[in-house]
Amino acid sequence: MKITSIEVCPLTGATVDGGWPQGHEPQENLHTLVLIRTDEGLEGYGSCFTSGRLVAGAVELLWPLLRGESAVEPERVSETLRQANFWQGRGGSVEHAISGIDIALWDLMGKACGQPISRLLGGDYRTSIRPYGSILFDEPEPLSRKLEAVVGRGFRSIKLGWRPFGRRNRAFDELLVKTARATVGDSVELMVDAGGSEQFWPHGVNWARNTAAMLANYGIVWFEEPLPPDDLEGYIELTRTSPVPIAGGEVLTRRQSFRPWIERRAVDILQPDCTKNGGLSESRRIAWLAADHNVQVVPHGWNTAVGLAADLQFSAAIPVARYVEYLTPSAYMDELTTEPFRLDAEGKLTIPSGPGLGITIDPEKLKRFCPERVTFR
Numbered sequence: 531m532k533i534t535s536i537e538v539c540p541l542t543g544a545t546v547d548g549g550w551p552q553g554h555e556p557q558e559n560l561h562t563l564v565l566i567r568t569d570e571g572l573e574g575y576g577s578c579f580t581s582g583r584l585v586a587g588a589v590e591l592l593w594p595l596l597r598g599e600s601a602v603e604p605e606r607v608s609e610t611l612r613q614a615n616f617w618q619g620r621g622g623s624v625e626h627a628i629s630g631i632d633i634a635l636w637d638l639m640g641k642a643c644g645q646p647i648s649r650l651l652g653g654d655y656r657t658s659i660r661p662y663g664s665i666l667f668d669e670p671e672p673l674s675r676k677l678e679a680v681v682g683r684g685f686r687s688i689k690l691g692w693r694p695f696g697r698r699n700r701a702f703d704e705l706l707v708k709t710a711r712a713t714v715g716d717s718v719e720l721m722v723d724a725g726g727s728e729q730f731w732p733h734g735v736n737w738a739r740n741t742a743a744m745l746a747n748y749g750i751v752w753f754e755e756p757l758p759p760d761d762l763e764g765y766i767e768l769t770r771t772s773p774v775p776i777a778g779g780e781v782l783t784r785r786q787s788f789r790p791w792i793e794r795r796a797v798d799i800l801q802p803d804c805t806k807n808g809g810l811s812e813s814r815r816i817a818w819l820a821a822d823h824n825v826q827v828v829p830h831g832w833n834t835a836v837g838l839a840a841d842l843q844f845s846a847a848i849p850v851a852r853y854v855e856y857l858t859p860s861a862y863m864d865e866l867t868t869e870p871f872r873l874d875a876e877g878k879l880t881i882p883s884g885p886g887l888g889i890t891i892d893p894e895k896l897k898r899f900c901p902e903r904v905t906f907r
Contacts, residue, residue, distance in 0.1 A: 531601045531642060532569045535907045536589055536631070539563040539900040540582025541834065544861035548832065549666045549692030549725055561805075561834050561862060563891075563900065564589070564630040568601045572641050575891055576634030577836035579805040580626040586904040588627035591618060593906045596631070602642050604635035605811040612784070612808070621783040625808055632809025633840045633887075640886030647886060648846035651814055655849045658878040659842065661856035662687035662721060664832060667695045670709045677713045680858060686877030687853065688714065691723030691754070696733060696741070704744050711748045723754035727781050731758045738768050746773040752799050754778060765796040775799055780830035783807045785815045792816075792823050803830035805837045810844055817848045831855035835866040839887040846881045854879070862899065868892045 540559040547554045554560065562585040564576045578585050589596075592611050599607050611628050612619075619625060640647045648654050663685035665676055673690075680688050690710055695703055710720055722745055726733070738756035745753055754777040757764045769776045775798035782788055783806060791797060800820050804813040817827045829841040831854060838856065845851035856871075856879075857863055864870055868890045871879055882888020 531572065531638070533566055533596055533599050533601050534569050535567045535905060536593065536596065537565040537567075538582055538586045538589055538904040539565060539896065540585075540902070541862055541899045543899055546857060546860050547666065550728060551693070562630065563834065563836055563896070564627070564634050566601065566631065566634040566638060568638065572601070572638055574601070574634035574636075574638030574641065575836045575887065576630035576632065576637065576809070577805045577834045577840065578626045578630035579803060579833055579837070580623050582904070584623040585627045585630065588619065588624045589904075589906055591615065591624065592627065592631070601635060602639045604632050604639055604809070607635060608632035608809055608811050621787070625783040626806040629804060629806050629809040629812075632811050633804065633836065636810045637886035644885050646846075646883050646888050647810065647840075647843035648881065651810070651843070651847035654846045654881075656846055656851070656881065657883070658874070658880050659845050659851060659854055660687055660877060661685065661854050661873070661879050662689050662719070663858040664689045664691065664855050665858065666690070666692050667706055669694070670705060673706060674709055674713045677710055681714055681718060683858065684873035684877055685856070685858070686717070687719040687721070687751070689721035689723055689754070689855070692725035692728070695722065696724045700741070700744070703741065707745060707748050707750070716749070719751050720749070721751045721754065724756045726755040726757045727759045733757070735764045735768050739771055742768070742772040742774050742776075750774050752777045754801070755780070762790060762794070762796055765791070766794055769795060769797055775826070777801055777828065785812050785819070788816045789819070792820050792825055795823065795825065797825065799826040799828050801828055801830040804840050804844060805833050810840055813844055814847070817844070821848070821850050826850060826852070828853045829855065832857050834862040835864075835871070835889060836887065836891070838863060838871065839882060839889045842879065842881045843887060866891055866895050866899070
């Protein structure tokens with residue numbers, strides 16, 4: 531089975547604000563789908579956490595290597611793309627595009643074999659998993675309303691992130707966390723994401739350690755990105771002394787970048803994002819290395835229905851998986867597929883068991899969010 535074309539599908543019109551200082555408008559493009567077609571009529575979908583123009587530029591670079599390649603050898607093909615482009619794409623947007631291509635190739639191989647990706651990754655350790663509803667912090671009153679809505683949608687775990695947390699003073703940070711705990715009660719798990727990958731993040735280890743002590747008083751499950759993503763030594767020091775688990779790693783690409791974070795135990799919870807770190811092939815390698823070092827893995831997933839489906843397949847095949855991230859509310863999560871994701875009475879998601887990613891993209895819905903595509907043949 532050979533690759534005959536790739537479509538790059540930038541998603542617009544329903545982009546969720548990511549919490550960055552400049553904010554985001556619905557018409558902005560942060561996520562891009564790729565659609566790979568084969569000579570046997572099968573289609574595979576992947577998702578990239580980067581803009582369509584960057585993905586299109588990267589695919590233009592990669593297409594001569596992909597045209598006519600096998601559609602059912604995802605690890606070899608994606609590693610070939612990576613190895614052949616060290617000089618133009620060692621990480622960054624080219625790796626983001628390879629991530630989407632890799633996911634689409636796994637989707638194709640699953641469809642060709644009539645098996646879910648999780649089984650092809652090695653086997654199913656679970657059939658369901660708990661998602662955490664991922665939202666932004668806000669002023670206390672609107673934050674409380676947001677939390678009530680997320681609980682009303684069935685989530686039993688919620689992560690709050692980014693502004694205004696960490697941007698004013700310690701007393702306000704505690705007010706936000708206290709408001710959140712009072713709103714959802716003790717039966718709902720809460721995680722806190724400081725958003726230390728924001729540009730010019732001002733806080734260091736002492737701020738993070740003192741903030742972690744405050745979070746421990748409210749039963750916070752983990753403290754995410756409390757430091758800039760390049761501060762490896764700071765993370766190592768913080769993780770050794772923090773009273774709550776420390777999480778990070780969402781901005782890293784390629785398995786080699788994750789190695790020092792794992793081997794030096796820089797975090798308690800590693801968060802690879804398969805839509806930009808190299809895809810499912812790289813995520814599997816990263817996860818098993820982390821498991822061998824007793825580091826927890828929770829995939830980062832501020833993304834799309836395709837990205838969530840990939841995370842679910844990945845998490846089914848990793849024995850120590852516990853959560854997946856679920857951006858909520860988001861049309862790119864909830865309105866792209868023919869059958870929407872649904873939480874059960876325990877607040878869990880059933881992992882799709884159909885071939886490939888186990889989901890079906892509705893072409894009319896995709897057309898609504900992606901009116902213009904770039905095709906390579």
